[in-house]
Amino acid sequence: MRLFPRTAADWTRSLAYPLFGVCVILLFVSTVASFGGDRVWKYAGASIGGVLLPLLGLSLGLSCLLGKGLDKTFRKAALVVAGLSVFYGPMLMPALA
Secondary structure, three states: OOOOOOOHHHHHHHHHHHHHHHHHHHHHHHHHHHHOOOHHHHHHHHHHHHHHHHHHHHHHHHHHHHOOOOOHHHHHHHHHHHHHHHHHHHHHHHHHO
């Protein structure tokens, strides 16, 4: 296993898979946290829902649309998660506050 990927497809895969995982985890955690009023989310909810989720979703969407070497099924799932992150994240801000 190499330390740095060699081809553009390897770079895309090494960027898209972790971004997908982080977006899914943050969407799940912030959705679950919106049902309960925890003190941490009162202060961190605006930056996570309003800044971090949309930026991660935008970077995931761009890496899936412009990158090469991804499966079609993963690309479709990643674009759905990217869209949810961009549009659902700011809608969660009032629930997290």
